[in-house]
Amino acid sequence: MNNLKKRQAADGAVVAGLGVWLLIHSVTHLLNMKAKASWIMSPYLFPLILAGAVIILGLTILIPAFAADDRKETTDQEKHGNSLRVFILLAISIVYDILMRFAGFIPSTAAVVLAMTAFLGERRLKILIPMAVFTPVVLTLIFKVGLGVRLP
Amino acid sequence: MKKVCWVVMLIAVLSMISGSVLADYPFSSVTMIIPYGAGGTTDLVGRQFATALGKVLGTTFVPENQGGASGSIGCQAALDATKDGSVVLFTAESLGTQRVMDISKLSYADFSPIMAVANDPKVIVVSGDSKYDTIDALLADIQANPYTVQMSYTGPGGSGHVQALIMNQYNYFPAMTAYSGGSDCYLAVMSNQVVFTNSNYSTVASYIESGDLKLLAIAGTERMAQYPDVPALSEKMENSEKLLSIPYTPLSLLVAKDVPEDIQEQLRNAALEAVKDPDFVAFMEKNNIEKLYEKYPTLEDIRSFYKQWESTVSWLLYDANAATFSPEEFGIPRP
Amino acid sequence: MQTIQGILPLMTDLRFIFFVMIGAVSGLFVGAIPGLSVSMATALLVSITYTWQTSDAMATIMGVYVVGVFSGALSAILINIPGAPSSVVTTLDGYPLSKSGNAYKALVYATWYSFIGSVFGLVVMGILAGPITAMALRFHPMDYFLLALFGLTTVGGLTSRNFSKGLVSACIGIFFSLIGMDSVMGTPRLTMGIQNLKAGIPTVPALVGLFGFAEVLTVVCQGITDGKVLRIHQEKILLREVFREFPRSMLYCVIGTFVGALPGAGGPVASFLAYGQAKRIVRHPSRPFGEGAVEGIVASESANNACIGGALIPMLTLAIPGDAVTAIILSVFYIHGLQPGPTFLKTGKIHFYEILAGGLIACVFLLLLGLLVAPRISKVINVPKRILLPIVVVLCVIGAYACNRRVFDVELMFFFGIVGFILRRRGFPIAPITLGLVLGGMMDSNFRRAVSLASTTPNPILSMFGRPITVILLILTVSALLGQTPVVKKLLRKKNISV
Numbered sequence: 010m011n012n013l014k015k016r017q018a019a020d021g022a023v024v025a026g027l028g029v030w031l032l033i034h035s036v037t038h039l040l041n042m043k044a045k046a047s048w049i050m051s052p053y054l055f056p057l058i059l060a061g062a063v064i065i066l067g068l069t070i071l072i073p074a075f076a077a078d079d080r081k082e083t084t085d086q087e088k089h090g091n092s093l094r095v096f097i098l099l100a101i102s103i104v105y106d107i108l109m110r111f112a113g114f115i116p117s118t119a120a121v122v123l124a125m126t127a128f129l130g131e132r133r134l135k136i137l138i139p140m141a142v143f144t145p146v147v148l149t150l151i152f153k154v155g156l157g158v159r160l161p
Numbered sequence: 162m163k164k165v166c167w168v169v170m171l172i173a174v175l176s177m178i179s180g181s182v183l184a185d186y187p188f189s190s191v192t193m194i195i196p197y198g199a200g201g202t203t204d205l206v207g208r209q210f211a212t213a214l215g216k217v218l219g220t221t222f223v224p225e226n227q228g229g230a231s232g233s234i235g236c237q238a239a240l241d242a243t244k245d246g247s248v249v250l251f252t253a254e255s256l257g258t259q260r261v262m263d264i265s266k267l268s269y270a271d272f273s274p275i276m277a278v279a280n281d282p283k284v285i286v287v288s289g290d291s292k293y294d295t296i297d298a299l300l301a302d303i304q305a306n307p308y309t310v311q312m313s314y315t316g317p318g319g320s321g322h323v324q325a326l327i328m329n330q331y332n333y334f335p336a337m338t339a340y341s342g343g344s345d346c347y348l349a350v351m352s353n354q355v356v357f358t359n360s361n362y363s364t365v366a367s368y369i370e371s372g373d374l375k376l377l378a379i380a381g382t383e384r385m386a387q388y389p390d391v392p393a394l395s396e397k398m399e400n401s402e403k404l405l406s407i408p409y410t411p412l413s414l415l416v417a418k419d420v421p422e423d424i425q426e427q428l429r430n431a432a433l434e435a436v437k438d439p440d441f442v443a444f445m446e447k448n449n450i451e452k453l454y455e456k457y458p459t460l461e462d463i464r465s466f467y468k469q470w471e472s473t474v475s476w477l478l479y480d481a482n483a484a485t486f487s488p489e490e491f492g493i494p495r496p
Numbered sequence: 497m498q499t500i501q502g503i504l505p506l507m508t509d510l511r512f513i514f515f516v517m518i519g520a521v522s523g524l525f526v527g528a529i530p531g532l533s534v535s536m537a538t539a540l541l542v543s544i545t546y547t548w549q550t551s552d553a554m555a556t557i558m559g560v561y562v563v564g565v566f567s568g569a570l571s572a573i574l575i576n577i578p579g580a581p582s583s584v585v586t587t588l589d590g591y592p593l594s595k596s597g598n599a600y601k602a603l604v605y606a607t608w609y610s611f612i613g614s615v616f617g618l619v620v621m622g623i624l625a626g627p628i629t630a631m632a633l634r635f636h637p638m639d640y641f642l643l644a645l646f647g648l649t650t651v652g653g654l655t656s657r658n659f660s661k662g663l664v665s666a667c668i669g670i671f672f673s674l675i676g677m678d679s680v681m682g683t684p685r686l687t688m689g690i691q692n693l694k695a696g697i698p699t700v701p702a703l704v705g706l707f708g709f710a711e712v713l714t715v716v717c718q719g720i721t722d723g724k725v726l727r728i729h730q731e732k733i734l735l736r737e738v739f740r741e742f743p744r745s746m747l748y749c750v751i752g753t754f755v756g757a758l759p760g761a762g763g764p765v766a767s768f769l770a771y772g773q774a775k776r777i778v779r780h781p782s783r784p785f786g787e788g789a790v791e792g793i794v795a796s797e798s799a800n801n802a803c804i805g806g807a808l809i810p811m812l813t814l815a816i817p818g819d820a821v822t823a824i825i826l827s828v829f830y831i832h833g834l835q836p837g838p839t840f841l842k843t844g845k846i847h848f849y850e851i852l853a854g855g856l857i858a859c860v861f862l863l864l865l866g867l868l869v870a871p872r873i874s875k876v877i878n879v880p881k882r883i884l885l886p887i888v889v890v891l892c893v894i895g896a897y898a899c900n901r902r903v904f905d906v907e908l909m910f911f912f913g914i915v916g917f918i919l920r921r922r923g924f925p926i927a928p929i930t931l932g933l934v935l936g937g938m939m940d941s942n943f944r945r946a947v948s949l950a951s952t953t954p955n956p957i958l959s960m961f962g963r964p965i966t967v968i969l970l971i972l973t974v975s976a977l978l979g980q981t982p983v984v985k986k987l988l989r990k991k992n993i994s995v
Contacts, residue, residue: 067664098716105893223539367839
C-alpha cells in the first residue's frame with residue numbers, strides 16, 4: 010500500500026467516522042423525541058439521511074483504497090508544506106481575535122498587520138511601519154465613515 | 162499619486178452618499194428587527210410603522226427581516242444587540258408561547274413594551290380555482306374527512322397554529338403542514354400544494370381582489386366592512402366567541418429590557434406621535450387592521466394584555482397537547 | 497412595444513442615469529470586497545434613499561445590484577476570494593487563469609458575459625414576467641428539494657477528480673447549514689450546547705473563511721514564492737474571440753433567469769448548474785476546466801447575472817422576493833407607499849419601467865466600469881504576497897464581522913478557514929461546501945414539507961412524485977448521480993457510450 014493509498018484510506022475512514030457520529034447523534038434524538046410529535050417533521054430526520062449518505066460516501070473513498078488498482082492518481086495537494094508557519098499564523102489570528110475584544114479595531118489591527126507582515130518576510134521598516142499605520146486607518150475610513158459599516 | 166487621488170475621490174463620493182457620521186440618539190439609522198420573512202403581515206405593518214417613526218424622530222428606521230423558528234431567531238438577535246436603542250424589535254405574538262413550545266427561553270418579560278400597535282384580522286382563504294366556494298362546504302369536508310384536508314400554517318405556536326387548535330376543539334381536524342412564513346403559506350395555497358390557510362388579511366387583500374385567492378371566512382367574531390357577505394368563523398362554530406375574539410396577531414414594538422429608560426421614553430413618545438401619521442392611519446384603515454394602540458393605550462394596559470394573552474394561549478396549546486412544557490413551569494396562571 | 501415606450505424616456509433622463517451611475521460605482525466597490533455583500537449595500541442604501549423620490553432610489557439600487565453581482569467576480573478572479581456565494585464558481589477557472597498571468601483576459605470575459613447575462617435576464621423579465629411566474633408557482637416542495645439535490649450532484653463531479661470527495665464536501669456544507677434553529681419546527685439542533693450557534697451558521701463569514709482565510713493559510717503553508725514577478729499578458733483580446741462563446745452563453749442565461757425566478761434558489765445554484773452544463777457541452781475548452789477555462793467563467797458569470805432579472809420577477813408579480821436583494825427592493829416599495837402584488841404590473845407600471853430601465857442602464861455601466869477597471873486592477877496579482885496577505889486577513893475579519901456585528905462570527909470565520917485549509921490539503925474541493933451551506937436548509941425544510949404533505953394523501957408516493965416537473969427533476973437527478981459513479985462509468989465505457 011503506497012503513501013497515496015494510505016492517505017485515501019485515512020480520508021475515507023475519517024469521513025465515515027463523522028457519518029457514524031452524526032448517525033448516532035440523530036438516532037438518539039429521534040428516539041428521545043416526545044411521542045406526540047410525528048417523526049416526519051422531526052428536525053433530526055434530515056441529519057439522519059445525511060449521515061447515511063456520508064457513511065456511504067466515506068466507504069466509497071475507503072474501499073477503493075484497498076482494492077488492487079494501482080493506476081496512478083494524482084492528487085492536487087501533494088506538495089509538502091510547512092505546518093509550523095501555519096500554526097504561527099493561526100496563533101497571530103487568535104491573538105488578533107482576543108486583542109480586538111479589548112483594544113478595539115485600530116490598535117489591534119495595527120499590531121497584527123505589523124506582526125504578520127514581519128512574519129511573512131518583510132524586514133524593511135520603511136514598509137512595515139506605514140503598512141501598520143495605514144491599513145487600519147484607511148480601512149476604518151472606507152468602512153466606518155464611507156460605508157457606515159460598524160467595525161469591532 | 163493618481164491612485165491616491167482615485168481612492169480619495171471614491172471615499173469622498175461614498176461618504177457623501179452615506180450622510181453624516183453617527184451622532185447621539187436617535188442615531189442616523191435605527192435597525193428594526195422583524196423576526197419574520199419579507200411580505201408577511203408583521204413585515205408589512207412593521208415597515209409602515211418604521212416609516213412613520215422615522216418621520217417623527219427625524220431618522221431612518223431600517224427594517225431587517227430575520228425570519229425563522231417562529232420568530233425566535235430575530236427576537237434573540239434583538240436581545241443580543243447593543244442595548245443603546247440602536248436596535249428595536251417589531252414582532253408578532255409568538256413571544257408569548259415560545260417557552261411552553263420549547264422554541265426558546267424568551268418571553269415578553271425579556272422586553273420592555275413601547276407600544277402594542279396592531280392586530281391583523283385572520284381570514285380563511287382557498288385558491289381561486291378551488292372547489293370550495295363557501296366556508297360551510299370546506300368545514301363539512303374537514304369534518305367528514307379528518308386529517309386529509311390540507312392546511313398550511315406558519316409553524317408551531319404561531320397564530321395559524323393556535324387557530325387551528327381552536328378548530329380542533331370544535332371537531333375540525335385539518336392536515337397541517339408547517340411553512341416558514343405567512344407568504345409561503347398563501348403561496349402554497351395558490352400553487353395548490355394545500356387546500357386552505359388562515360392568513361392575515363392585509364397580506365392577501367390584493368390576491369383576493371385579483372381573484373388568485375378566494376375569501377371564505379373571517380377567522381374572528383366580526384364581519385368585514387369590505388366583505389359584508391363573508392361570514393365570521395364564530396357564526397359557524399357555536400360558543401366560540403370567547404376564543405375567537407382574542408387578537409391573535411398582536412403586533413408590538415419592543416426593546417430589550419436593559420435599554421436605558423430615557424431612550425425607551427423617547428421611543429414611546431415617538432410611537433405615540435407616529436400612529437397619528439396620516440399615511441399610517443390610512444394604511445391601517447385600508448387593510449382593516451385593528452388599532453391596538455387605541456385598545457391598550459397605556460403601558461400598564463399593554464403589560465396586562467400580554468399576561469392575559471400568554472395565559473390563554475399557552476394553556477390552549479398545552480391542553481391540546483401541542484405544547485412541550487406546562488405553562489405552570491413558568492408560573493403562567495390558568496385563565 | 498409598450499414596454500419600450502415606457503422605458504425610453506427614463507433611459508434618456510440624465511438625472512436618472514446619474515443616480516444609476518452612483519449606484520454602479522458603489523456596487524463595483526462593495527461587491528469586490530470579500531464579505532461586503534450586495535444585499536448589505538442595498539440595505540444601507542435603503543436607509544439613505546428613503547427620503548428620495550422612488551425613481552431616484554430605484555435607479556441607485558438597480559445600479560448597486562447589477563454591478564455589485566458582477567464585481568464579486570473581481571476578487572474571485574484576482575485573489576481567489578469570491579465576493580459573494582454566486583461568484584464561487586468563477587474562482588474555479590478565474591483564479592487559475594489569473595495565476596498564470598492572464599488576469600486581464602479573465603476579467604474581460606467576466607465583464608462581457610456578466611453584461612450579456614444581466615441584459616438577458618432583464619429583457620426576459622420585461623417580456624415574460626407573467627408566464628415565468630406561472631411556472632415558478634408550479635414548483636412544489638418536492639421539486640425544490642430535487643432541484644437543490646440536482647445542483648449538488650452535478651457539483652460533486654465538477655470540482656474534483658474524485659466524485660465521492662466532491663459529494664462529501666457538499667454534505668459537509670449541508671451539515672453546517674443544519675446547525676441552529678430548525679426553520680420548520682423551531683427547535684435548536686446540532687448546536688452542541690453553544691448558545692451562539694442557535695442562530696445558525698451565517699453564510700458570509702463561512703464563505704470568507706473557507707476561501708479567504710484558507711487561501712492565506714495555504715499560501716503560508718506552501719511557502720511564499722515572491723520575487724518572481726508574473727509577467728502580465730496584456731495582449732489585445734479580440735472581441736470576435738470573446739463572442740465565440742455567445743451562443744452557448746444563451747443556455748446559461750436561460751438557466752440563470754429561471755433559477756433566479758424560483759424564490760430561495762438564486763445565484764449560487766444558477767452558476768453551479770450552468771457550469772455543469774458547460775462541462776457537458778463544451779467539448780474542447782481552451783484549457784481543461786478547473787485550470788483556467790474561459791468557458792467556465794462565461795458559464796458562471798452569465799448565469800449569476802441573469803439571475804438578477806429572474807429574481808425580480810416573483811418580486812414584481814407576487815411580492816415574493818427571489819433573493820436577499822429583491823427582498824430589500826420590496827421594502828423600498830413599501831416605504832414609498834406602493835403595494836406590490838398580483839396587480840402591481842398594472843397599477844405600478846411606471847415603477848416596473850424604472851426597474852427595467854435602471855437595470856439596463858446599470859448593464860451599460862457594468863460594461864464600461866468593467867472594461868475600464870480590468871487592466872488597472874489586474875495588477876493586484878503582482879502585489880507581493882507578504883503585503884497582500886495581512887490585508888486580506890484584516891478584510892476577512894471585517895467582512896465576517898460586518899454582517900451581524902458579532903465577534904463570534906469572526907471566530908467562525910477562523911474556524912472555517914482552518915476547515916477549508918485542511919480539506920484542501922486532503923484533496924476535497926471547497927466550492928461544493930458553499931453550495932451545500934446555501935442549499936441545505938432549503939433541502940431539509942422542503943423535503944419534510946413534501947413528506948408531510950404527502951403523508952395525509954391516500955397515495956403518498958404518487959402525490960410526491962406524480963407531477964411532471966417532479967418526474968423530470970427526478971430523472972435528471974438520478975441520471976446525474978448514476979452517470980458519475982465509477983461503476984456506471986466503467987460500464988458505459990465498456991459499451992463505448994459517451995455520456
